[in-house]
Each structure stands twice: as structure tokens, then as C-alpha cells.
Amino acid sequence: MSKLRLTLACWDYDRTRALADGRVTPEGIDLNLVPLHVEETFFRMLRNREFDAAEMSLSSYSVSLMRDDPAFIAIPVFPSRFFRHSCIFVSAKSGIREPKDLIGKRIGTPEFQMTAPVWIRGILAEHYGVPVDSVTYYTGGEEEPGRSEKIKLDLPPSIKVVPIGPTNIRSCRGTVSRPSRGRPRPLDRAAAPAAPAAAPASSRAPPTCPRASRRACCAAPGSRSPLSR
Numbered sequence: 001m002s003k004l005r006l007t008l009a010c011w012d013y014d015r016t017r018a019l020a021d022g023r024v025t026p027e028g029i030d031l032n033l034v035p036l037h038v039e040e041t042f043f044r045m046l047r048n049r050e051f052d053a054a055e056m057s058l059s060s061y062s063v064s065l066m067r068d069d070p071a072f073i074a075i076p077v078f079p080s081r082f083f084r085h086s087c088i089f090v091s092a093k094s095g096i097r098e099p100k101d102l103i104g105k106r107i108g109t110p111e112f113q114m115t116a117p118v119w120i121r122g123i124l125a126e127h128y129g130v131p132v133d134s135v136t137y138y139t140g141g142e143e144e145p146g147r148s149e150k151i152k153l154d155l156p157p158s159i160k161v162v163p164i165g166p167t168n169i170r171s172c173r174g175t176v177s178r179p180s181r182g183r184p185r186p187l188d189r190a191a192a193p194a195a196p197a198a199a200p201a202s203s204r205a206p207p208t209c210p211r212a213s214r215r216a217c218c219a220a221p222g223s224r225s226p227l228s229r
Contacts, residue, residue: 003030009041009054010034013079038080045072046150055079059115063151084119099128108138111149112161133158140164 010016012035018024020033036044038055045054046064049071056072064070090096096105102124109117124130139161141147146166155161 003028005030005032006052007032007034009036009045009051010079011036011038011041011055016079043150057115057150059113059118060150063113066154082116084116085123087116088120088124099124099130102130103134105135106138107135108142108164110139110142110147112137112139112155113149113151113153133160136160136162138162138164 006029008019008031010033012020016033019026019031020035025031034051038057041051041054042057042060044050045056046060053075056074061072061074064072094105096102111117121132125132133156137160139147139149140163148163153161
């Protein structure tokens with residue numbers, strides 16, 4: 001019997017590297033593992049269903065379940081695990097000294113519905129008394145312009161989200177953001193759940209993500225300090 005041929009898009013994690021180098025072979029499967037940065041994987045899978053299976057944003061997957069015809073089925077495999085408490089930065093000039101100081105402020109984030117900011121909003125609301133609707137969220141690209149939500153939002157009127165726009169990249173300088181670099185001091189040591197893998201109902205191969213081969217970096221540039229307790 002011939003093996004089932006599957007293409008899997010996933011970042012090069014230490015926990016998945018054995019699949020990439022052949023040390024582990026899935027039984028009955030001829031696996032083509034495509035190592036892509038997560039933002040490209042998510043974009044191509046959510047917009048175009050390009051792969052048989054892929055690492056998937058937990059928040060985007062959850063939103064997709066609310067559609068009339070959900071396109072994905074999640075499986076209990078968690079390739080990415082991360083402490084999101086370490087991903088909150090503020091401007092050193094902002095006067096923000098504790099989480100509650102964020103109330104009424106502007107928060108910059110690449111996308112409102114992406115997984116990392118979802119966890120961060122939950123952490124701030126549940127553990128630090130910062131209601132989700134107590135701030136204004138500015139969304140868009142930081143390293144490059146034109147970033148938009150991967151899937152359409154349908155939010156309550158109390159949630160304020162303002163797109164930065166297709167030509168601006170630093171409109172949120174000095175506000176809270178999700179960095180992929182720097183040496184943050186964590187708010188807490190509590191473990192953060194992970195993002196699942198997902199498989200689409202079907203696959204095809206339209207054009208690739210305009211941010212191909214780049215992982216979005218969303219740290220506010222310039223002077224900054226980590227949000228502390």
C-alpha cells in the first residue's frame with residue numbers, strides 16, 4: 001500500500017526538527033515538511049488553504065469556528081509554547097509604572113485577533129484589573145506597512161480598534177506592543193497555553209503571503225522599558 005502524501009507547514013522548532021531531518025518518520029505517511037515563519041504559514045493557510053496541515057494561530061482558529069462553514073479541524077499537537085507575560089513593553093517616557101496605568105491608553109498590536117495579544121489581554125484583565133474595553137487598540141505593521149487582520153473581525157461596540165493604515169508603520173510608537181526581540185522582565189511566571197496545529201478541509205496553491213519569508217516584528221522602536229508589577 002502506498003503512503004499518504006501530506007504537506008505540513010511549520011516553523012523549525014526543536015520539538016519538530018526530528019520530522020524535518022528524518023529521525024522520526026510518521027507511520028504510513030510520506031511527509032513533506034515546509035519550514036516557514038509562523039506569520040507566513042498562518043496567512044497562506046487562513047487565506048488560501050495552501051497546505052494539507054499547518055501550524056495554526058489558536059485565536060484565528062477559534063474565530064474560524066464561528067463561521068457558517070468552518071474550514072479547519074484542530075488536532076491536539078502544540079508546536080509552540082511561550083510565556084506571553086514577557087511580551088509587554090511600554091515607552092520609558094510614558095509614565096506607566098504598573099499594569100493599571102494602561103487604562104485609557106493606546107495599545108499597539110500587529111492584529112487584534114492574533115493569539116499573543118489575545119493571551120495578553122486576558123492576562124491583563126484577569127490578573128491585573130485592566131478591562132479589555134478600557135483601552136484603544138491600534139493595529140498595523142511596525143517593521144513594514146500594510147498589515148491587516150488575517151480574518152474579518154466582528155467585535156462588540158465597546159471594543160475600540162483603530163487600523164493604523166496601509167502607509168504608516170510607527171503611529172503607535174511608545175505604546176504597548178508585542179516584541180520578538182529585547183530582554184523583557186516577565187509580569188508573572190504562570191505558564192501560557194500553546195497554539196495548535198490544524199488541517200484544512202481542502203488545499204490549493206494561490207499566490208503566497210506578501211510578507212513571505214519574514215517573521216513580523218512588532219516591538220515599538222526607540223526608548224522603552226518592560227512593564228513591571
